[in-house]
Amino acid sequence: MVWEVPISLVLPLYFLAAFVGIALIIKLSKDKTKKISNLRFYVQILAVIVIFMGLIVGPFGQPRWAPLGVSPRDRLIGADFLGNQMPDGIPFPVLACYYPNGRTVTCPIWQLQAYIFPFWNYPRGYDVTYSTLGLEKLGIVVGSLVVAALVFGRSYCGWLCPFGLFQDVLTRVRKVSKLKHRTFSESTNKKLSQSRYIIIAVFLILSVIFGAYYIFGTEIIPGTVAAGPGGTEAGIVSYINEPFCLVCPMRPLCSLVQSGIGTMNYSYISKIVYGPFGIIGGYISSINLIVLTIVIILSLVYRRVWCRICPLGALTGLFSTFTPFKQIALTKLEKDNQKCTRCGVCKRACPTQATDVYTKKGGDVTESKCILCARCVEICPYEDALKIKFAGKTLVNSRNWLE
């Protein structure tokens, strides 16, 4: 017999542990230039626990370490909460996969690719029957992203994204190894930043191409007709489904974590890399692994290297740092030009090499590259020169730590 710790006990204890941990870090961190970074690191870990281990939403009442099944979808707890309106889960702007297994949040990039055909309602396979229209699902994804981005900007990337944590861990490994980091030239960094939007365009176009059979009645790429009963096994997305997910470096990590904690069937990792060029994997493709390897190597040299080209970060940035969203975004990085001495420490400390914080004369210096990690704020030695504000109220401001 297996019995579970009741949620009524888990939730308060979790919040207590989280609160005490945060309080302790704030209180005990002696290095004033690391206080926010340490706090952020702790919050990132808490976020990973919530996202992957489902501490908040499950897997209560679900069997764990279950034997093989036919799909990792069998832990789709989102369906229990959201019914068949959004059984895939509510989009949340962190790279945590479509299968943050059985959780109620899902990577919006996956959803955008899957729901790109707004006027055609299709089954998703494995009997995920939507009650919602295609356009409705797309509206929920975009609407959720807009709300999330308007409220907290790209702080999800800086504070919650599991892949951000992974890169930060690699950065710490580099520091422990006493290796020096390198920086991209400004023009390269700008091009990388711009490439994010090209990546978004490419994967959305590819989604249409892969789903051509269902839109135009003919395949553009052979082998993209879905299998299963009534052609519904994978619905419109077929075996070469969600093109971005085939290259996403987070996918292997998600699979590893989820398999490790028993919320995902490990056979979906063991079945990897088969089919032409190994791109048609049971869950992970060889491209995923290659991209992850490249990112790992680069992360030991550059800080937050993936964040510079991350399409999800680009979308969150789009809805928070570009007009008209920029005008009303609630979370902002602000600079007081009169207090800034242009020492450039903020520019050097920024993990994504955002430059507006240094080059702009003052006011709102949030840009699409800024992940609101507050590293510039904590490292700035001039009182109130930099601030992160939420709804006009200062959340954190730079302090004179030299004294």
Add this chain to the structure above:
Amino acid sequence: MSCYIVLVDALIVHNKTCVLLLVVLLVVLSFLSLGTIEAQQDVTHFSSEDIFEIPAVNGIIGFSVNGTYAEAVLEKDTWVFSDLSLSGSRYSGTLRFSAKDCNVSIRSFRSNALSYSVDGVGEQIMNLGLNLSRTSHSSEWYVINQNSEFFAAGRDWQLLTDNTVVIDGIVGTLTVVHYNYGYQVDNRPFYMQHSIIILTGVAVVVTVTCAVIIKIKTKPRLSMWSGKYQ
């Protein structure tokens, strides 16, 4: 893994008290994330050598792995295994299985799925003991073989009103899965059927409205007296 790296990092960066407290917190969080604690109870162990015969219908049920059950009873040509748990699985539940004119070897069992191999063209009748308060719909079920071929409901297998699945004439390794994604004929009012998009729309409107109001309220104003922004 990342927790350990944090600890290593904490050891380097922080003082000992902070490290100690972080260790305690991480242990608590790890415990919470595990979420399940196993309790002991009296069970009967069986091995892959044991067989459960149904002489009246010429059927034999076996298991390809070891496991335990609280009780196994033959009722109306159906073996009822209470608290059945197979090796490698932490799930235990009640399985009702009958095999007619065939030998069956059960490979895995969990709350919503059963996998088994069939030797001989016969009939298998199974009830996974789903925790459902309703009669499931056949489209909620999948019967798949080792080649990922799906078998059709109504032709290759039948679903009874008590959520029992009857499979007839299929040989090989079969997996029977039930997906409970809240499939139902939705007779609720429109606003309930589409509540999430409505809530999302409301959230967008409220967020934008609040953001605009905050923007107007926090906009720097020019002082009448000094000519400077306040």
